[in-house]
Amino acid sequence: MQGNLNEIDIRSILQLIELGQRTGQLLVEAGFHKQDHLNLDETIRHRHSKNHRKQSWFVFFINGQIIYCQAGDSNLSRIDDYLRHYRVETGIDQKHNTSLATQNVPEYGYLWTLLERNIISPKIAHSIIQRLVQETLFDLLSLHQGSFIFRQGAALAPQLTSLEIAPLVARITKQVQEWKRLYPQIQSPEQLPVLVDTVELRSSLPEATVNKLQHWADGKTSLRQLARYLNRDLLTIAKAIYPYVVQGWLQLVDAATNHSQTLIPELGEENHRPRIVCIDDTTTICEAVESILKLHGYEAIALTQPLEALGLVFQLRPDLILCDIAMPELDGYEICSMLRHSTAFRLVPIIMLTGKDGFIDRVRARMVGATDYLTKPFDDSELLMLVEKYVNYKSFMGTPKK
Template sequence: MVAEYITLDRLATQLSEIKHQHFSGHVVLKSSSGQEWCLYVYLGRILYATGGSHPIRRWVRNSTLAGVDVSIAEDLQARIDGLTNISALTLAELNSCWEYYLLVNWAKQGRISRNALIKQIQTTIVEVLFDIVQAASVSYEQVAREQLSPQLTLIDIDRAFGIAIQQQQQWQQVGLTDILPDRSIKIAAVKEFQQIVSPAAYQALRFVLDGHHSIREIAAKARKSPVVIGQSFRSHLLSGTLSLVDLPDFPSPVARSKYPHGTKPPLIMCIDDSPFVCDRLEQIFREQGYQFISVMDSLKAIPLAISKKPQLIFLDLVMPNANGYEICSRLRKIGAFQDTPIVILTGNDGVIDRVRAKVVGATDFITKPVQSELVTEIAQKYLNPVLAT
């Protein structure tokens, strides 16, 4: 059966009818390019929304903005496994709504405030609707299925759709019609870009304009709207100085694990005062299925390492308060870390630094900027040789 695609005006009418009919269930929407979204509806109002190209990245980003540090939370996979016991959910149910049930669990534990919870759900719903609007036409299906429970908050469907329409219009007005905010930006012409921006701006931007941060993620870090970020880089994209890159989503925490049942993936720690380096390593290793934790305060590094017991440590050489040499030397004096691989990160690939790093007990030494292939090889080399095959 060939899918019938409807226009935005028709979609707005359908959503209004849902509201007036007090419909409960799922609304499944698909674009001609293969994107799929799901709206969870209760009595004509939206409970939650998910889908699109980056559902996991969206959840991580919006959870962080809501004040929940998912990068140093307990292993997400273990949390999801726990939900199957707590809520008696099937794997099929978790595949579609694990985000919502994790929020329910956080609310019960007091890990997220009521206001932050509502804001996260509202932000997520509007973002999903924005992507649906950006698709211009979608197929539409109402499915009368059991609704999510409990109902954390109920969002007016007309109002949320109206906000998404306004945001999409702003996106078009500044000339971003053909740019998807889930795509990343990469410096395509380094020399030309260095001539345009100041040296300080270039040093800051090269970490986010590396093809590994979506426009939405850059906006979240800068505490600005995606429209502002997109508009600021538009001229450089048109000139070819910057280019757009497709960005994969993080792996789903309910996907089949490559580790045996009942075992956890190795934990990797990054000790670096640069949030860009920590974020980059987190993206790389979470995509590989590892657990990851970062600490940017060198004074907290050793207590956190003792608490979390990582199996591999990436350690920046130059940091305020305590440098990498000092931290490495102190870790090696602790019995639990005598054999833990410690990889020094540095922007200066000097012979003296390499020798000194070996003297204090470093296992390996790599230079910045972080290269995905290299750090992945490092992890495979020192953690699980099976992953290298």
């Protein structure tokens, strides 16, 4: 059994495996198209570098029940993340611990090595397996594009436990639906929480809560890692921090963005130029805005992906935002409204860009908190006049360049 997820969804695939009481393994890879050919053995043997590897998952079954789930990159740190909750130090060289499992499932071998050496109890191992299965199914049930192949065969051995599919799928499907309600404030399990307003936190929350947030929201620990460390499901963690994200006290950044922070210009106390961010899915508009503003001494940064832009502006901390209204996935009204709910952006000028010159659009823009409105197409002088109206350039560094 194999195919594409635009033809059959993960839930249906799991139901077929359960109804057929199948034994074997399922491989799912994200982002494949119809012309892509998925080969299980080649995928197991060959892994690309992290920047080029497609995300993948393995699910192992016996008689229509799940034995184990493994992330395709075979990253043994997942188990160590859970062991941190139990304060277990393994002292094992992870490269040489797969004697009890097939060579294709190093995680499972690692877990059994810990059991065999009495480093963890069967109860802890069972709990870790349950958590790993749940987090894998959460990813799979959130997936809409990709390819899969199920191959019948001998069961993964030795076997510690088996889990019924139907109740797991029902519970996690509900979690995925609730997770979507937290969007776009919370977008991915791999996002990193970072504290941005400790003053407001200390004035609004108990000291113990603030200390916990300071400990975990270090910009290095993802939501998923946090769920593992605390032995909680991902949705519980996301719901707990959601109010702080909405208030603007806590910020979520993408791991890739956080690891490449040097690419984002830092604002120093000296020679601080006004920073203008332009959010527009039309590349030509972004290039024009950047060119005009840079020529007159402003620091201009163009963002063409609205969903990514929403997270980046918290890191960029612009002095003014230019935002297109008509964009796919997330329009300018939604972006403006979300930013206004954050204390960090309540006073930042937000100018809406649109190709329409209608009264209703102006009213809607004002209702969501827009500062002003600029109709496309616009010329250099119109853009500069509006930017200078809301950014006091002289207070930054003196007379603008000509």
